[in-house]
Amino acid sequence: MASQRPSLGHHCGVAAIYSPQELNIPEKLFFPLFSLQHRGQESAGIAYRKGRNTVVYKDLGMVSTVLSRYLQGSRPSHAGIGHVRYSTHGGNKLENAQPILVSCNKGEIALAHNGNISNTAELKNRLFADGSIFQTTSDTELFLHLISRSRQPTFAEALMETLEQTQGAYSMVLLHDDELYAIRDPYGFRPLYIGTKDGMTVAASETCAMDILEVREYRSVEPGEVIVVNSEGTRSSFLSKPAGARLHQCVFELIYFARPDSHVFDNSVHERRKRMGGALATQDMGSNGTRGVPIADIVVPVPDSGNSAALGYAEASGLPFDFGLTRNHYAGRSFIMPTVDARELAVRMKLHPVREVISGKRIVLVDDSLVRGTTSRSLVRLLKEAGAAEVHLRLSAPEILWPCFFGIDIPTRGELISNAMTPEEIAARIGADSVRFLSIETLKTCLDAPANYCFACFNGEYPFRVPMTEEERNLPDRRKRV
Numbered sequence: 001m002a003s004q005r006p007s008l009g010h011h012c013g014v015a016a017i018y019s020p021q022e023l024n025i026p027e028k029l030f031f032p033l034f035s036l037q038h039r040g041q042e043s044a045g046i047a048y049r050k051g052r053n054t055v056v057y058k059d060l061g062m063v064s065t066v067l068s069r070y071l072q073g074s075r076p077s078h079a080g081i082g083h084v085r086y087s088t089h090g091g092n093k094l095e096n097a098q099p100i101l102v103s104c105n106k107g108e109i110a111l112a113h114n115g116n117i118s119n120t121a122e123l124k125n126r127l128f129a130d131g132s133i134f135q136t137t138s139d140t141e142l143f144l145h146l147i148s149r150s151r152q153p154t155f156a157e158a159l160m161e162t163l164e165q166t167q168g169a170y171s172m173v174l175l176h177d178d179e180l181y182a183i184r185d186p187y188g189f190r191p192l193y194i195g196t197k198d199g200m201t202v203a204a205s206e207t208c209a210m211d212i213l214e215v216r217e218y219r220s221v222e223p224g225e226v227i228v229v230n231s232e233g234t235r236s237s238f239l240s241k242p243a244g245a246r247l248h249q250c251v252f253e254l255i256y257f258a259r260p261d262s263h264v265f266d267n268s269v270h271e272r273r274k275r276m277g278g279a280l281a282t283q284d285m286g287s288n289g290t291r292g293v294p295i296a297d298i299v300v301p302v303p304d305s306g307n308s309a310a311l312g313y314a315e316a317s318g319l320p321f322d323f324g325l326t327r328n329h330y331a332g333r334s335f336i337m338p339t340v341d342a343r344e345l346a347v348r349m350k351l352h353p354v355r356e357v358i359s360g361k362r363i364v365l366v367d368d369s370l371v372r373g374t375t376s377r378s379l380v381r382l383l384k385e386a387g388a389a390e391v392h393l394r395l396s397a398p399e400i401l402w403p404c405f406f407g408i409d410i411p412t413r414g415e416l417i418s419n420a421m422t423p424e425e426i427a428a429r430i431g432a433d434s435v436r437f438l439s440i441e442t443l444k445t446c447l448d449a450p451a452n453y454c455f456a457c458f459n460g461e462y463p464f465r466v467p468m469t470e471e472e473r474n475l476p477d478r479r480k481r482v
């Protein structure tokens, strides 16, 4: 079932802490998870060592609600992991919340995972045939089954065997008895960082989660790296690289998903977004001389994800930047509104025009991406009702034409507006005066090593066979009919 959300969705964030000295680990985990809330708002959870056991606590809801109990009292521990979840196919059910904790022939294992396994069906069929019983619909459980059923003599060997069998995107943290693991898949789809402070080791999806704990010394977990931290120190090993594989870091982490104050893939997210906005302005100018920049009065971001790109657009074009929309942060990020009217109401609850900024102005409205177009239509209407003379929508991502199989919730191809309409048709549909996307080629100029990134949702070039239906694969390309 495809997502009903009007925008793109994350597939989770992870955090982990190990300390040779006992600390109040559950309390400490609260803070990095709170920093990663933007990566998933539907459930939160932690697992930590309590004496010789691992205990887990998780529930549906935001970090501040689910985990606030851990801000009181003392729970001395050496290690813990945590997770924030965004649900998709598995649905928003408690049994799919993470970490998942199991006790098996390899010991106690707790796992928190960000990503998506592409060969889930094949592996699950095999396990079902062997008699396995699954309790969740998330593919995280798959790792645990494979580890448990492995005939390798040690946990470490069973883990490596499991990882070599699974294909797809995974950045994960794992507790095995008193050891902490931080693992990133060989393609490097999702970010994962590891750092140290005063003997404590912290791993997290983004560096904003390091900053809140004042961890200043950190590095990216390398693609294919398996790091284990225990009482003897830290050691790392590497998974073998699939034949012909190259890095496929998700470019959407830089465009939209990660927090602007984070570093992911060793890039400042804010700085890259500014570059993308600047490139959008240059692209406008380059295609049509200086008249290519819309004859506009101001550049307005769609807050918050459009802020950095709008700033870049304003600097490159020389147009003034202003906040013509304010965001109500209490409206949440995960409304599911079934009808167009209700979705429009959801947009009005979330974004408010600042009439004094907008009235009578010709506006360049900068957003990160266009999925179904429903939110943009409501937004353009809001701005025009508030007196905007013209609205020129600029997107700092290319046209999204293909689904993602690596951990991002993208609707079916038929639901993506760019599969049905040209930018000119989209402008007419949403009531904008013009619509333009950043081209893939221009996006690549904003990256230091574009060959290390995934662009599959823009160009359909997946790094390996993905479980797409033939119907989806063969959907007529609208660009071939224009």
Ligand code: SF4
Pocket (backbone or CB within 6 Å): 189, 249, 250, 251, 252, 253, 403, 404, 405, 406, 407, 408, 454, 455, 456, 457, 458
């Ligand atoms: S398909 Fe798109 S969203 Fe998915 S990993 Fe690649 S760039 Fe990211």
